[in-house]
Amino acid sequence: MLRPKIPTMPTPTGLVTPPAVIEPTAVVQHPTPAPAPVASTRPTVQLTPGAVLALVGGGTAVVLVVGAVLVSMLLAVAVTGASVAVCAVVIRSLISSQHRR
Numbered sequence: 001m002l003r004p005k006i007p008t009m010p011t012p013t014g015l016v017t018p019p020a021v022i023e024p025t026a027v028v029q030h031p032t033p034a035p036a037p038v039a040s041t042r043p044t045v046q047l048t049p050g051a052v053l054a055l056v057g058g059g060t061a062v063v064l065v066v067g068a069v070l071v072s073m074l075l076a077v078a079v080t081g082a083s084v085a086v087c088a089v090v091i092r093s094l095i096s097s098q099h100r101r
Contacts, residue, residue, distance in 0.1 A: 047055075
């Protein structure tokens, strides 16, 4: 159905010149001076034991706070779900008691 077009090689229509002959040349190496050491412009961060302890303490505090917030949100959702379920049972009971009368 779909056939790819294969390119055909065109036939040469003129005089073909032979490739030029390249003669090897001698390579002379000049000694290059060693590059000068480049001073880093970025400031380096050096952590002291006190800074590491502060980072660990801060990370622990963040994890505890985020965990407490997530647990409290989960507890709020659970309490809301339970109260909605109790309300549904009470409303169903009220509706069914009206049908009995």
